[in-house]
Amino acid sequence: MQRFIDDFVSREQRFSLGRDTRTGGLYLSTPVSGRRLAAEYEAYFTIDAGEYARFRADPALADGFVEDCRMGRQAARLISPG
Template identity: 65%
Template sequence: MNPPMKCRFKIDFVSREHRFCLGVDRETGGYYLSTPVSGVNRAVEWEAYFSVDSGQFARFRADPSAADDFTEDCRTGRNKEILIYPR
């Protein structure tokens, strides 16, 4: 049984300005970046979690603006292959 999402993802860093969080996926031990995404009509917004490697994690934590292109790709569906949740 998978743990509830709030328990699965442990937040390590928050950038309100750049609208993302970084943390550890307790289920896999890997790193993630979460960011709000919305549907086509933008009527609904939800938090999506994407896998990142240790280098990306360190770089985005040290310089949040370095994640701008990556988070935009996540928000627009161009990083679906690394989507952790929701699937």
């Protein structure tokens, strides 16, 4: 079974919202660049129900959070792929 199920995608802001089937928690995913990697990869960050509702209702509200994720400032919320 697939672990991450997207149920909202913002192509303009380059993020997705969905549910982690392993934990039942909510997430925001966005492409990030590794420090030593030239390529981008998809990273998943935990969010709460309020953030999910706000970001889904108005994707522009996620801009600051998405930028923080891409810059490594939300590392504590990063979901381990394992």
